[in-house]
Amino acid sequence: MSHRFVFLGAGNLATHLAVELHRKGFFIGQVYSRTEKSAKELADKLETNFTTSVQEILPDADVYFVALKDSAFEEVLPHINFQNKLVVHCSGSMPLSSLQNYSGNIGVLYPLQTFSKERKVDFSEIPVFIEGNSPQNEKMLRRIAEKISARVSVLNSEQRLHLHVAAVFACNFVNHFYAIAGEMLKSQNVPIQVLNPLIMETARKVQEMDPGKAQTGPAVRFDHNVIEKHLDTLNDFPEFKKIYKMVSENIYKFHQNT
Amino acid sequence: MSHRFVFLGAGNLATHLAVELHRKGFFIGQVYSRTEKSAKELADKLETNFTTSVQEILPDADVYFVALKDSAFEEVLPHINFQNKLVVHCSGSMPLSSLQNYSGNIGVLYPLQTFSKERKVDFSEIPVFIEGNSPQNEKMLRRIAEKISARVSVLNSEQRLHLHVAAVFACNFVNHFYAIAGEMLKSQNVPIQVLNPLIMETARKVQEMDPGKAQTGPAVRFDHNVIEKHLDTLNDFPEFKKIYKMVSENIYKFHQNT
Structure with missing residues (x-):
């Protein structure tokens, strides 16, 4: 050309x-x-x-x-x-x-x-x-x-704008959660690399499965016991604790409605 | 055995x-x-x-x-x-x-x-x-x-508990953000599968790179312009908007300190 x-x-x-x-x-x-x-x-x-x-x-x-x-x-x-x-x-x-x-x-x-x-x-x-x-x-x-x-x-422009917001959640925010996970491990001298297979499998799962169906963990089960223990563990990380709370509540609500 | x-x-x-x-x-x-x-x-x-x-x-x-x-x-x-x-x-x-x-x-x-x-x-x-x-x-x-x-x-038990919290961020919360992204796209009749390469690359990146270094997007650049537009777009999704705000602020702070 x-x-x-x-x-x-x-x-x-x-x-x-x-x-x-x-x-x-x-x-x-x-x-x-x-x-x-x-x-x-x-x-x-x-x-x-x-x-x-x-x-x-x-x-x-x-x-x-x-x-x-x-x-x-x-x-x-x-x-x-x-x-x-x-x-x-x-x-x-x-x-x-x-x-x-x-x-x-x-x-x-x-x-x-x-x-x-x-x-x-x-x-x-x-x-x-x-x-x-x-x-x-x-x-x-x-x-x-x-x-x-x-x-x-x-x-169109409206669709693209929504797609861009979606991408911020699925990429930028996801990457930040990898970083938060890394901070938690660093505080305990555990190398961040132990998370690699979990991160890959979580990403691979939704290539085939609806993320709603792929959800696991304490929030979707509303496992109060585990959630409380995690919130205690996060006392040294007050900002991460706020995020943990908000996202857990949203997961629970989201799965109540679907 | x-x-x-x-x-x-x-x-x-x-x-x-x-x-x-x-x-x-x-x-x-x-x-x-x-x-x-x-x-x-x-x-x-x-x-x-x-x-x-x-x-x-x-x-x-x-x-x-x-x-x-x-x-x-x-x-x-x-x-x-x-x-x-x-x-x-x-x-x-x-x-x-x-x-x-x-x-x-x-x-x-x-x-x-x-x-x-x-x-x-x-x-x-x-x-x-x-x-x-x-x-x-x-x-x-x-x-x-x-x-x-x-x-x-x-x-030990203390390390494992921190690892478990880290895993909730890196897997359960990440998966929920895939679900949120899917909701954004569904509202615009865009198939969720368009996110697949982005999701995979985001996961692959941190297999080799520190997630702090891998961070991209409007929050880490503090791109006020884009963030405000995204928050407007999220007016129909008030819970997701709250999460967007909190995580964006945390990304910005996190990268100020590192």
């Missing part, structure tokens, strides 16, 4: 997405980031140029990918003349309309995954959600997305 | 553990459960006998495995004459001393995993934690545990 892309942003998501597009033969003509180090690092990976100045952003790309922090949209985008080219953001929580002041051709390409720069992920299995402001733009986005993923679907 | 075991309890944990011991050549002479259906089901799997009456529990087993709900210990155990044989419980939150009134030879064998009756798990990779009231009993438990798992270690 002969499309020329420009990437605005050089964070975790921008890096994984741009590298994958590059690997699949798309030509990324420029990387913009306010931070020179990030801009250069990503540009090097893409064998392309970078800039840290909005004034120097190339004016004639086919697609502009906006992979900025949501709060940076309004700081950066008004300074760029997109000349009605396709402008696409990659954010879970920004509506398509957040781009409407900048171009007549706008879209979203949102890959649902947790990206860390140092980790490789298999892009082909990552669900990619697209949205365009015209059938033509949506078609263009589908063509691009299907080059990198086998799981492309259209989602 | 010629040991004869008796299993008290026929729930998820009892079933997985007893079946694995049986598979590895141990002889389970009897299963006791208050519920005839559960007792019979497990006994059938072990090709052995069952009873629902404490009076009929075999008096001369080598090891009695107590795989009862914690709160059932005091209802069931006082009615059994263990004749000083080795009595071993499998609970994360009960101390070893909870057995001291019933025999002079007591221990704990605690496999750390989430068990559902319908799911097979590879027992060899499950960490098994043992504790005995004498070197001799501990040795006996190690011999048994090492037949079924490659990861056997000794843990």
Whole structure:
């Protein structure tokens, strides 16, 4: 394909997405980031140029990918003349309309995954959600997305926002609970790695089973005895204790209602 | 080995553990459960006998495995004459001393995993934690545990209790967050399966990385913009909103301190 892309942003998501597009033969003509180090690092990976100045952003790309922090949209985008080219953001929580002041051709390409720069992920299995402001733009986005993923679907902005909240629970909050578990073990000199098989099996279970059905543990059984003992154990961790209480009550209620 | 075991309890944990011991050549002479259906089901799997009456529990087993709900210990155990044989419980939150009134030879064998009756798990990779009231009993438990798992270690009751709390966070609470994520998606007619790669990658990440370092998402960046939008989205789910707020604040604080 002969499309020329420009990437605005050089964070975790921008890096994984741009590298994958590059690997699949798309030509990324420029990387913009306010931070020179990030801009250069990503540009090097893409064998392309970078800039840290909005004034120097190339004016004639086919697609502009906006992979900025949501709060940076309004700081950066008004300074760029997109000349009605396709402008696409990659954010879970920004509506398509957040781009409407900048171009007549706008879209979203949102890959649902947790990206860390140092980790490789298999892009082909990552669900990619697209949205365009015209059938033509949506078609263009589908063509691009299907080059990198086998799981492309259209989602509107409202659905994507709910999906983003869901992902915060299923990934960010889950990871934080791994961290809390690690703190509990550290306090007893037990290595965190003992949890690895439990963590994997918990994740694997819901690949096949409804999480409602997979639920085990004291809260769903309303095992008062165990819960009280756990709350006592958490006296040295008052914040974790509050979380334990709230989540246990929610598990119990949730399973009463289903 | 010629040991004869008796299993008290026929729930998820009892079933997985007893079946694995049986598979590895141990002889389970009897299963006791208050519920005839559960007792019979497990006994059938072990090709052995069952009873629902404490009076009929075999008096001369080598090891009695107590795989009862914690709160059932005091209802069931006082009615059994263990004749000083080795009595071993499998609970994360009960101390070893909870057995001291019933025999002079007591221990704990605690496999750390989430068990559902319908799911097979590879027992060899499950960490098994043992504790005995004498070197001799501990040795006996190690011999048994090492037949079924490659990861056997000794843990005292205080450590095991903390481990159990950690497991509630890393498994039960995590699974509940998968369920919450599913509810969010259901409200928008998005299939829950789109989360599968995210869930797997989040679990895989911490097999190698410290969860503190693996944390991504709006809370750790303190992305006020996104957090506020998510809280708005959660107005239809007031309980989930409270949890979102509390966990986000905790993530932020946790990463301020580290």
